[in-house]
Amino acid sequence: MTLTLRNIIPIIKAHCVGQNDVAVIDSISIDSRSLQNGENTLFFAIIGPNNDGHQYIEELITKGVRHFVVTHIPEAVAGHATFLVVENTLEALQKFAAYYRSLFDFPIVGITGSNGKTIIKEWLNFLLSPDYNIIRSPKSYNSQVGVPLSILGINEKHNLGIFEAGISMMHEMEKLQKIIRPTIGILSNIGSAHDEGFPSVAEKIKEKLKLFTSVNVLILNKNKTICAFVNPKIKTFTWSSDDKSADVYITKKNTGEVTELQLTYREDTFVVGIPFQDQASVENAIHCIMVMLYFGYSQKVIQTRIAQLYPVEMRLKVKNGIYNCTLIDDSYSSDFQSLKIALDFLENQKQHKKKTIILSDIFQSGLNNEELYSQVSQLIISNKINRVIGIGETISQFKNKFINGITFKNVTEFSKAFDQLTFENETILIKGARDFHFEEIVSMLEEKTHETVLEINLNAVSHNLNFFKSKLAPKTKLMVMVKAFGYGNGGFEIAKLLEHHKVDYLGVAFADEGIALKTAGIHLPIMVMNPETTSFSAIIQHQLEPEIYSIKGLKAFLKLAEQKKLKNFPIHIKIDTGMHRLGFEEENLPELIAILQNQETVHIKSILSHMATSDDLQHDAFAKSQIALFEQLSSRLLTELQIKPIRHMLNTSGISNYPEAQYDMVRLGIGLYGVSNDAEEQKQLETVGTLKSVISQIRTIDAGESVGYGRRFFAEKTSQIATIPIGYADGIRRSWGNGVGYVVINGKEAKIVGSVCMDMLMADVTGMDCKEGQTVIIFGENPSVNLMAKALNTIPYEILTGISQRVKRVFFRE
CATH class of the missing domain: 3.40.1390.10 (MurE/MurF, N-terminal domain)
Structure with missing residues (x-):
C-alpha cells in the first residue's frame, strides 16, 4: 500500500x-x-x-x-x-478498507457461520496455494476491526482472497460485506455461538446471509431452514448427506482413522478420503471440496490434496524452553501478515531482553523475493530482534539482509548444528510454514516435563478483563490481583498481558511474588497486600508498595525508610471495616494520624478496605455497613491529613454487586480467571484455564476385580480402565476420586474410579472410543472449577491455586 x-x-x-x-x-x-x-x-x-x-x-x-x-x-x-x-x-477505517478493496478485481471467498470459519480458510489456503497467490485473514481477524486490517494486506500480486467475517450482534454484517465484497460465499456450520446477540436464530441466519448479497455463488449445506432465508436471486452450490436434490450428494463411512466420502456430482460418483472422523472436521473439509469442485479441479487433484489436510493450530503458544528460555510457538504458518502479528505478540509477551526469531521461507506474500525479504528485514529491525535464524532455500539467499543472521537450508541442517548454537535467557519466536516441520525445533527447545499441562487462554483473560472494565465508571482505576501464582494460572505471563492492557496496579500477597515480577521486567506499580516486616528492605529495593495495616508495621517501615533517607515512598493504608483480618480499626486512627502528620518519608498512595460478604447478598446490610464505615474512616484520614489518595474496597463480586462503592479504584481477582459466583455473570465470562493430561494406559479388568489403593472400587462387569498421569501431588483432591468426579475424553464423561494416587488417577472408559495417548480434560469448560468446588464443598479459589507448579503452564492466544 x-x-x-x-x-x-x-x-x-x-x-x-x-x-x-x-x-x-x-x-x-x-x-x-x-x-x-x-x-x-x-x-x-x-x-x-x-x-x-x-x-x-x-x-x-x-x-x-x-x-x-x-x-x-x-x-x-x-x-x-x-x-x-x-x-x-x-x-473511517472501514471506509478506507472498502475503498482499498475496490482497487482490486480478483475472486474473493467470503466465509461466515458460527463455527469452522478459520479452519476452512486455512485449509482452502493449503489446497489452493499451489495454483494461486492468496491473501487471507491472518489468524482469526474476522471482526469489525480485524476485517479491514486483513483487507489492507492485499497487494497487486495477489489473485485470490479468502476472508472470514464474524459477527456477534445485529447490523454488523452489512459493514463487513462492503469491505470484503466476496464473489464466492461459504456459509459454514450455524451453531449457538453469540445467540445472545440476536433476537432469534432466524434473525441470526438472516444477518449472516447479508455477507452474500452480491456473490456469484453461495456454497452451503442444503438445509430447509437456512435455504428459506436465502435470496432466490443468489446462485447456490449446495451439498447434502440427506437431500439427493443437492448439487453434490454425499454419503460417508469411517474406515480406521479416515472418513471416506462418496460424492455424486453431475451424474459422476467418486470417493475422497478425509484424515479426520469428527463431524466438525468432516463438514469443514466438505466445504473445501465444494470450492475445489466450483473451481473445476479434477477428482484426482481433490483426492490427493484433501488426503493431506492437517489439524489447524490457531493459537500462538507460550512455552518454557531449555536454559531459561521462553518459546513462542507459531510453527504452522509463515506469511507476511501473520509475521507482523507474531512479532507484536513476541513484544507483548517477551520475558527476556534478548529476542531471537527462527523463521522459515515466507509464502503467499504477493511480493518478489527481493522486496519481500527487504520488508521482513525492516520488520525485524523495528521489532529490535537480536538474532535471526533462517531456515529454507529462499531465506538463505537473503542472509545478508539480517543483522546477526544465520541460515540453514532445512530443519535437518539446523538439527545437526543445534549443539553449536547457544540458546539461553532469551525469548524465541518459532515461526515456520507447515512444510518445514518446525514442531521438531519446538521439541528440541522445549523444557521437558510430564504430559499434564494447564493451558491458559490469554484471549479469555483479555475478554474477562474487558467485561469487568465495562462495569466501571470512566475514571475508576483498576488493580488486578496476580497473587498465588496468578490464582494458579502463572504470575508473570498474566502480569505481562495486564501491562499490555495498561491496568493501573497489580496486587500480590507477599514480597517475593512482587520481586519475581519486577525482576522479570514488569513495570506496573505492584502493591504487596501482606508484607512481613522482614521483607521491608527488599520491598524498598525493588520499588514495591507495601500495604500497612498496623501501628507496629508502620513504625517499623518508617524507621527503615528514615535510615534509607527515603522521601515520599508510596504506602497503602488498610482499614478494617468488618473483615477482622488485617487493618487499622477506628480506635487506632488518632495514633495513625499523629504518626503520619508532618512527615515526608512516606506518601499515602491509597486507603483501602476489604469486603467480607460482597458475594452473598443475604449479607447485604453488613456489606453496606462496611461501605459506610469505610466512607467515614477514610474521609477522616483525608481531612485530617489533607491528602487525596486513591480509595478502594471492592473485589470481584463487589464490582458487580456494589457499583456505588467503586471510589477511585477496584481490585479485580478471580473474575479475571473466568470464575463468578453469580450464574448469570458466569455466562458472560470465558474459561481461562484448561487442565489437560493424557491416557497413559488402558487395561481390561473382569467383574469383581478392584482398582487402586485400598480397593475402593470393584468392577461390576468387564470394564476398561484408563490410567492418567495426574494426581494429588498435582493438585487433584483425593475426595474428587472414587466416583465423585470425572474427566472428559472425546467430549464424554468418564468417572474417576478408586483412590486418586499421588501421581495418577484412573477412569472408567468402558464402551468409550478412546486410545492410549489421547487427550483428557481434567477441568475447563467441563467439568468447570465451579462444579468441582461445589461437589467438594470448597471454593473455586482452592481448586485453581491448588494446581502444583510442577504442572507445566502453556499460554496461548487464538
Whole structure:
C-alpha cells in the first residue's frame, strides 16, 4: 500500500489539521504498542468500550508517528502532528478498507457461520496455494476491526482472497460485506455461538446471509431452514448427506482413522478420503471440496490434496524452553501478515531482553523475493530482534539482509548444528510454514516435563478483563490481583498481558511474588497486600508498595525508610471495616494520624478496605455497613491529613454487586480467571484455564476385580480402565476420586474410579472410543472449577491455586 494523506482525506471524509497532507502512507495501525509504528504509519485512534486510542497519541509522537485519524485533537499534541479529523474513527477505517478493496478485481471467498470459519480458510489456503497467490485473514481477524486490517494486506500480486467475517450482534454484517465484497460465499456450520446477540436464530441466519448479497455463488449445506432465508436471486452450490436434490450428494463411512466420502456430482460418483472422523472436521473439509469442485479441479487433484489436510493450530503458544528460555510457538504458518502479528505478540509477551526469531521461507506474500525479504528485514529491525535464524532455500539467499543472521537450508541442517548454537535467557519466536516441520525445533527447545499441562487462554483473560472494565465508571482505576501464582494460572505471563492492557496496579500477597515480577521486567506499580516486616528492605529495593495495616508495621517501615533517607515512598493504608483480618480499626486512627502528620518519608498512595460478604447478598446490610464505615474512616484520614489518595474496597463480586462503592479504584481477582459466583455473570465470562493430561494406559479388568489403593472400587462387569498421569501431588483432591468426579475424553464423561494416587488417577472408559495417548480434560469448560468446588464443598479459589507448579503452564492466544 502506498497512498498519500491527500488521497485518503476524501475517502474517509476527513478534515485535515496540519501541514503535511502529501505524506506517503505505507502502513495502517490501531495498536499503539506495536514496534512497527513509524513515520509512514497512519494511526487510527479507535474508541472502544474500554479503551480510547486518543490517549496514546502523545506517546506515539515520541516514537516517530506523525499521522493520525482522530475524532478530536488532544490539547497536549496540537500542532505536533498531522490529524485527519472524522466523526467516527472505526467507520473511517472501514471506509478506507472498502475503498482499498475496490482497487482490486480478483475472486474473493467470503466465509461466515458460527463455527469452522478459520479452519476452512486455512485449509482452502493449503489446497489452493499451489495454483494461486492468496491473501487471507491472518489468524482469526474476522471482526469489525480485524476485517479491514486483513483487507489492507492485499497487494497487486495477489489473485485470490479468502476472508472470514464474524459477527456477534445485529447490523454488523452489512459493514463487513462492503469491505470484503466476496464473489464466492461459504456459509459454514450455524451453531449457538453469540445467540445472545440476536433476537432469534432466524434473525441470526438472516444477518449472516447479508455477507452474500452480491456473490456469484453461495456454497452451503442444503438445509430447509437456512435455504428459506436465502435470496432466490443468489446462485447456490449446495451439498447434502440427506437431500439427493443437492448439487453434490454425499454419503460417508469411517474406515480406521479416515472418513471416506462418496460424492455424486453431475451424474459422476467418486470417493475422497478425509484424515479426520469428527463431524466438525468432516463438514469443514466438505466445504473445501465444494470450492475445489466450483473451481473445476479434477477428482484426482481433490483426492490427493484433501488426503493431506492437517489439524489447524490457531493459537500462538507460550512455552518454557531449555536454559531459561521462553518459546513462542507459531510453527504452522509463515506469511507476511501473520509475521507482523507474531512479532507484536513476541513484544507483548517477551520475558527476556534478548529476542531471537527462527523463521522459515515466507509464502503467499504477493511480493518478489527481493522486496519481500527487504520488508521482513525492516520488520525485524523495528521489532529490535537480536538474532535471526533462517531456515529454507529462499531465506538463505537473503542472509545478508539480517543483522546477526544465520541460515540453514532445512530443519535437518539446523538439527545437526543445534549443539553449536547457544540458546539461553532469551525469548524465541518459532515461526515456520507447515512444510518445514518446525514442531521438531519446538521439541528440541522445549523444557521437558510430564504430559499434564494447564493451558491458559490469554484471549479469555483479555475478554474477562474487558467485561469487568465495562462495569466501571470512566475514571475508576483498576488493580488486578496476580497473587498465588496468578490464582494458579502463572504470575508473570498474566502480569505481562495486564501491562499490555495498561491496568493501573497489580496486587500480590507477599514480597517475593512482587520481586519475581519486577525482576522479570514488569513495570506496573505492584502493591504487596501482606508484607512481613522482614521483607521491608527488599520491598524498598525493588520499588514495591507495601500495604500497612498496623501501628507496629508502620513504625517499623518508617524507621527503615528514615535510615534509607527515603522521601515520599508510596504506602497503602488498610482499614478494617468488618473483615477482622488485617487493618487499622477506628480506635487506632488518632495514633495513625499523629504518626503520619508532618512527615515526608512516606506518601499515602491509597486507603483501602476489604469486603467480607460482597458475594452473598443475604449479607447485604453488613456489606453496606462496611461501605459506610469505610466512607467515614477514610474521609477522616483525608481531612485530617489533607491528602487525596486513591480509595478502594471492592473485589470481584463487589464490582458487580456494589457499583456505588467503586471510589477511585477496584481490585479485580478471580473474575479475571473466568470464575463468578453469580450464574448469570458466569455466562458472560470465558474459561481461562484448561487442565489437560493424557491416557497413559488402558487395561481390561473382569467383574469383581478392584482398582487402586485400598480397593475402593470393584468392577461390576468387564470394564476398561484408563490410567492418567495426574494426581494429588498435582493438585487433584483425593475426595474428587472414587466416583465423585470425572474427566472428559472425546467430549464424554468418564468417572474417576478408586483412590486418586499421588501421581495418577484412573477412569472408567468402558464402551468409550478412546486410545492410549489421547487427550483428557481434567477441568475447563467441563467439568468447570465451579462444579468441582461445589461437589467438594470448597471454593473455586482452592481448586485453581491448588494446581502444583510442577504442572507445566502453556499460554496461548487464538
